[in-house]
Amino acid sequence: MELIKLTIDNRTVEVEKGTTIFHAAKKLGIEIPTLCYMNLKDLNIEHKPGGCRICVVEVEGRRNLAPSCATECMEGMVVKTHTVRVLNARRTVLELIISDHPFDCLICAKSGNCDLQSLAIKLGVRDIPFQGEKSTYKPDFSPAIIRDMDKCIMCRRCETMCNDFQTVGVLSGINRGFEAVVAPAFERDLDHSECTYCGQCVAVCPTGALTEVDHTKNVIAALSDSKKTVVVQTAPAVRAALGEEFGLEAGTLVTGKMVAALRQLGFDYVFDTDFAADLTIMEEGTELLDRLTRHLGGDKEVKLPILTSCCPGWVNFFEYNYPDMMDVPSTARSPQQMFGAIAKTYFAEKINVKREDMVVVSIMPCVAKKYECTREEFATDGNPDVDFSISTRELAHFIKSANINFNALPDEDFDKPLGESTGAAVIFGTTGGVIEAAARTAYELHTGKTLEKVDFEALRGFDGIRSASVDFDGVDIKIGIAHGLGNARKMLDDVKAGRSEFHAIEIMACPGGCIGGGGQPLHHGDSSVLRARAKAIYSEDESKVLRKSHENPSIIKLYEEYLGKPGSEKAHHLLHTHYFDKKSKQVLLD
Amino acid sequence: MTSVKLKLKESDVQKLKEVAKSFNNEAGELINVLHKAQEIFGYLPAEVQEVVAQELNVPVAKVYGVVTFYSFFTMLPRGRYPISICTGTACYVRGAEKVLDEFKRILKIPVGETTSDGKFSITCLRCVGACGLAPVVMVGDKTYGRVTTDGVKDILKEYDTED
Secondary structure, rough: OOEEEEOOOOOEEEEOOOEEEEHEEEEEEEEOOOOEEEEEHHHHHEEEEOOOOOOOEEEEOOOOEEEHHHOOOOOOOOEEEHHHHHHHHHHHHHHHHHHOOOOOOOOOOOOOOOOOHHHHHHHHOOOOOOOOOOOOOOOOOOOOOOEHHHHHHOOOOHHHHHHHHOOOOEEEEOOOOHHEEEEEEHOOHHHOOOOOOOOOHHHHHHOOOEEEEEEOHHHHHOOOOOOOOOEEEEEOOOOOOOHHHOOOOOOOOHHHHHHHHHHHHOEEEEEHHHHHHHHHHHHHHHHHHHHHHHHOOOOOOOOOOOEEEOOOOHHHHHHHOHHHHOEEEEOOOHHHOOOHHHHHHHHHHHHOOHHHHHEEEEOOOOOOHHHOOHHHEEEOOOOOOOEEEEEEEHHHHHHHHHHOOHOOOOOOOOOOOOOOHHHHHHHHHHHOOHHHHHHHHHHHHHOOOOOOOOHHHOOOOOOOEEEEEEEEEEEEEEEEEOHHHHHHHHHHOOOOOOOOOOOOEEOOOOOOOOHHHOOOOOOOOEEEEEEEEHHHHHHHHOOOOOHHHHHHHHHHHHHHHHOOOOOOOOHHHHHHOOOOOOOOOOOOOO | OOOOOOOOOOOHHHHHHHHHHHOOOOOOHEEEEHHHHHHHHOOOOOOHHHHHHHHHHHHHHHHHHHHHHOOOOOOOOOOOEEEEEOOOHHHHOOOOOHHHHHHHHHHOOOOOOEEEOOOOEEEEOOOHHHHHHOOEEEEEEEEOOOOOOHHHHHHOOOOOOOO
């Protein structure tokens, strides 16, 4: 490792060869501003197009200013990051960017959370000396994501996430010069592209160009309708991130406060998607065991590995990319949809409320869930099982707008029965969690023995692709885990080519699993936030008395009273689904 | 953008697939393959870009990004007699813009479009390496030098009888 010495703002720093000025400055505690650079260390994603030119610095002996994010340090280099020349250039660049940006900050969905706005505040921009043409594009409203390209600053972070990390390949820079913009092929809208609605473009967009569809208004309308019984479910990853929106440190668990806030907002029943996660394990775990037993018994017909199907971004991805493998994923619905189906049947009957008088709202770390609940197969006579899905960010806005002092709220418990859950359910929120939960239950059902150590450390971690063996009393169960759709693609291609020997695979579309979902509080490029959230999730699991899904008393009761046993006809009708070949359905110019 | 899906000629599609194969179906050869595709089809409609994307295993959005970036590539069918006016520096200072305006005026189409009878189309290009003849106009493969606004209708007249 070769070390290089250089001077930045009259201070000497030693860095490894190949380090950029941007990172060398960071080492000295100097934060050079940028709008396009993005480094998600934990995910091995570095985006440095050197395009925004906000990070320029002066390098002695060099005629032009240098973009610090894309300029490597040299021995003896003398760098100045805040000379008059640098500050003037930086301001001019920012003024030029803003001159082609709408001035509707007051009503922009990203207001208060926008990198462009923050920089304008930081540099004290008070007027824009440049007047000229502004780019205008037709806004694109999909079921989950809104593209308002008038607000695009061409940082192209979304393109990197969509292409390099997710390998979805929907977004690309098109045209040139003033007309240049990021768009799907042939400027179709997202709804007519192969977009999976994973929302990772939304998660990294520095401005209001990419935002989620906001359903808060619909939720408020339902809450103010006295004829409606409004039921809410909260996904496991939400409790590990919501606190960030209220200034709490990343990784602070706010489960109890979240429940209290939802109750104050007026929801009639505050339930937990974790309940449905336990239910998912009952159905998916049974399916896994069934396929496994038949496979071990020599049945050549049975398809292995079984793939998890909780993640709607992932489901979209395989429907577009692997239509020939549609019999491989589990047929179990996602926890969000299982919850909706049970709430509007079993629970509605229990409290004697008609289906059409019940509104089910979900709080999700996800934007694809907004799309998922609009899928036709998840409705009865046009009435959806889940009416509206709002993101962690939308819930935070909702709580703030209701003038609730979140941090001062007491801890409250979920309502029963659909609020009862085990530790196995909460780890659904992080990569590896679903398969660990499944292993806990499948082990006991398969071996008939009690699992002494419930923590499967081998299944945890942050590597994009992981594999581990779990000993089922002498039988080695090979498990694969992938998070991020690019990693999922690698794993699936191995399965397809017969190179993989896994019995079961868990796949999550987002980095880190749901904790890194497109609907979570923005990490602003700091991926250590995701690790903190994962830690919080595991600590909630540890704090639970019951940590195996099949021990959940409300789940046991649900089967006794209503479903019979896992995989029963009724369970199939309510809790399972089928998939569609979206590739051949894709009509080019419709 | 049209709302009807184009039906490409199967033999042309086959030709394009062979072109892609001759470049080992490498993603890095995208621009070369697009050049050949435009030779085969005369232009690059969405349907052709879909085939290129599939053959080179790159997202179609990426293909579209490249097609819209380079002015050489066109998504509109060109006329039987494609007119290219050089607007490079030398031609520009010697009056290329006035010549261009005259073509637009007579043919009643803007740059990048084709007359309704499909006969002529107008594009601009940058320098054909004949600056001594500035301003330069090309119709198909034929080059015209020192073109004046008065000379424009004479050029167009040459193609009257051939129709």
